[in-house]
Amino acid sequence: MKILLIGYGKMGKTIEQMAQAKGHTIVGKIDHHNTDDLQNYNGSNTDAAIEFTHPEAAFGNISYCLNNGIPVVSGSTGWLEKFEDAKQLCEQNKGAFFYASNYSVGVNLFFHFNEYIASKMQEYKEYEVAIREIHHLQKVDKPSGTGITAAEGILASYKNLNGWVADIPEEKGKLNIASEREPDVVGTHIVTYSSEVDQIELGHIAHSRAGFAEGAVMAAEWIVGRQGVYGMKDMLNL
Numbered sequence: 705m706k707i708l709l710i711g712y713g714k715m716g717k718t719i720e721q722m723a724q725a726k727g728h729t730i731v732g733k734i735d736h737h738n739t740d741d742l743q744n745y746n747g748s749n750t751d752a753a754i755e756f757t758h759p760e761a762a763f764g765n766i767s768y769c770l771n772n773g774i775p776v777v778s779g780s781t782g783w784l785e786k787f788e789d790a791k792q793l794c795e796q797n798k799g800a801f802f803y804a805s806n807y808s809v810g811v812n813l814f815f816h817f818n819e820y821i822a823s824k825m826q827e828y829k830e831y832e833v834a835i836r837e838i839h840h841l842q843k844v845d846k847p848s849g850t851g852i853t854a855a856e857g858i859l860a861s862y863k864n865l866n867g868w869v870a871d872i873p874e875e876k877g878k879l880n881i882a883s884e885r886e887p888d889v890v891g892t893h894i895v896t897y898s899s900e901v902d903q904i905e906l907g908h909i910a911h912s913r914a915g916f917a918e919g920a921v922m923a924a925e926w927i928v929g930r931q932g933v934y935g936m937k938d939m940l941n942l
Contacts, residue, residue, distance in 0.1 A: 706731045708750045711757035718917040747773025752924040759783045775800035777923045781849030804936045805849030807919030812936040814908040819857040826861045831897040838884040838892040847881040
C-alpha cells in the first residue's frame with residue numbers, strides 16, 4: 705500500500721515506522737518546509753494519505769486530497785469549524801474521508817464507555833461532571849480534540865448542560881474541560897463525577913504514541929476502496 709504522510713512531526717515519524725513495519729511504502733513526506741510538493745501526489749500514485757498537521761493547515765490538506773482522488777485519514781485537531789465543509793467536499797468528489805480526534809483503540813473504547821456512563825449518571829443530579837486532560841508542552845490546541853470528543857459524548861445525555869467551556873469551572877450550566885500541559889505526557893483524559901459523599905472516575909492514560917499510530921495505519925488500510933465519511937466507530941463497529 706502506498707501511503708503519503710502529510711505532517712512529519714513526532715506522530716508522522718511514528719506512523720512511518722508503524723506503516724513500514726506492516727509492509728507499506730511511504731511515497732512522500734510533506735511538512736512545513738516542502739508544502740508545494742503536495743501537488744505531486746494524486747489518486748494514481750497514492751493509495752491513501754495520513755494527515756497530522758496544525759489547525760490552520762488541516763482543512764487545506766484534506767481538501768487537496770479529496771479534490772485529487774486520494775482517500776485521506778486525518779487526526780489534526782482544532783479545525784472542526786470546517787468539518788461540514790470537508791464532508792460536503794467528500795460527497796461532491798465521491799471521495800473517502802476518515803476523521804478521528806484520537807486513533808487509539810483504547811481511547812475509542814473510552815469514548816464508548818464514556819457515553820454509556822453519561823447516559824446513566826445524568827439521572828443522578830447530585831453528581832457534577834467535569835473533564836481533565838493533560839498533554840505534553842508541545843501540544844498546540846487547548847482543550848485537546850480528545851477532550852472535546854469526550855465532552856460531546858457527555859453532552860448528548862446531559863440536556864441540562866449548554867455546551868462546554870475551557871478552564872472555567874465556575875461557569876454554571878456548562879461542562880468544564882480543564883487543560884494542563886506538562887513535560888513528557890503523551891495524553892491523559894479523566895472524566896469525573898463528584899458529589900458531596902463520593903467520586904467516580906473514568907480515565908485513559910496513553911503510555912506511548914504507538915497506539916495512535918497503529919490506529920491511523922489501520923484506518924488507512926480500512927478506508928481504501930470505500931466512499932464516504934467515516935470514523936473510529938465505523939471501523940471498530942462500536
